[in-house]
Amino acid sequence: MGYKLSRRRFGQLVLAGTVVSGFSYLTNKALAQTPLNIVGIGSTSIITTDQTVIPEVNTTEFERTDQNSVSTTDIQPVGLVLQSLITGKAQLITDQSTPLLEPNEILSGFTSLSDGTLVLAITPVTTSRRQATATRITFLGTPVKTLTVSGLKQNQQLGSLLGTNDGRLIGLVGNKNGTPPIRLVDINLQTGEISSISQVKFPNDERVSNLAECPDGKLYTSLLGFDGSTTLVQLDSNQKRPIVLAQLKVDGKAWNNGLQNLVCSGTGQLLAFGAMRYQTPNAVYSIDKNSGNMTRLEDFDVTQIALARG
Template identity: 30%
Template sequence: MLKLTRRQFGQLVIATATFAGLGYLGKRTVAQTSSIIYGVRVPKAGQLVIQSLDLATKQIQELTSVSIQSGEQLNSISYLGSNKFVLSISPLKSAAKGNNSPRLLTVTVGQSPTSTPISGLANDQNLANVLVTNDGSLVGLTHRSDKTSSTLVNIDANTGAINTINNITLPVSERFDNLAQSKLDNVAESNGIIYTTNLTQQGNTSLVQLDLTKGQVSPGAQLTIDGKVWNSGFSTLASASGDQIYALGAPRYVTPNNLYTINVSTGVMTLIQQWDVVKTTTSASGA
């Protein structure tokens, strides 16, 4: 039997702990980068194809497709779990009045979609974004037709009824768009915090933190990539774990879109890959 001195034993313990720690970090990295994110591709007018992207393998898989009417547009997509999605659909501005109404389109892979009319919107309001929060509820962001007046709302997924979240007031003169959450491990407070983006007239984009528990609207970090200010806005945000969220967009006049991560503390963006979709979503937990 091999005998170790006290010093040798201590060195062995440290080495073993270090190796185990590295193994844990390796597993944690794989767990984070193996997240599945979902997107909607529009191969032709009126056709929406829902895809999944495995961030670990970069594999893209088409899950299902759904058709909408010629006078409609897709505003957002949210993932409800178990291959079930809710899409916010609204009439195009060019569509004839009364021809189409705003609706929630629930799409489950392998089943026929179901439609629920949205109620509670003013005539000049549009449900621009829908977010499935960490606790499973639906929160939305509405825009007035001038896009300079935004309101945070609760949405009843069963009835389509919309009610204003009264303790959050967004400045009327500023433009807000997109919703997402970051899920911090063992931090219950993260359930009540939602991120949106604020766009200046020049297009400079910053994060804004909405604290639903405290009723606070807090300006966040200016977004940057490779040390340069991001001034192109986004097609959508999507929830993620840790201190980050996902963003879909591209520099001005560049197509197709790219998928990025955003550090919610610093505003630093990191390119993941190019992805030819128009909207994205993740699970409510960001996993």
């Protein structure tokens, strides 16, 4: 039986400090000289699923759980909140009366633009009970601004948003079930229209998700194998295929569950966010680009992260 959380009750929880929001000031010995400001986002919606369905990858990765296992009557949208590792200040980022996330929708992308504006990609989950709404991007400014995304086919999904160093917004488009073909696209910040921007050909037997750009302009993403193995690759417009760097691993064990996000600090440190299969919570890891070794920095129980900029 699904538990339904009312908007009024959600507001009470926020005021009580059960749900917190703000910016995260991440410090660790590995990054002691270059502390990072990180934002995490999550949803307070309660979703009841068939407990017998065990996803092969983390359910917030590019492919979600079987859509047929989601009970549409057990989803109560009450908005999205930013969450902090340290500050603990209770403050909603949006009016509870106009929730950002509607029933049968997922948060498929999260990033920050060069001016510090946070951007979400919200994607409909197609079900037989309800006609899907349009994919949209939402800018968490004052006021909140939303654009309908155009240029997607019915079976396609926009995800893995990235605000580039030069002020653009790019992302990855693939099939809603997570299968190729995958393409890198530019998203018009004024109209929401997407257009292909790269001739890089991604593998047809691996999922592709997460985009990060370092200060030197190099783009990175991750490839996810059917067994959960995750490979760090670099994208170069002069190369037709991704440049394989290393398979990701922690404590000598292969990372087996894809990633929620990749981000790159102002000093060029690549960071991963996610959790090994069947483990919780998600955590932030630093990545050695040459070896693929990941060092755990901080646990962070949110859905996706982005760097706070501006």
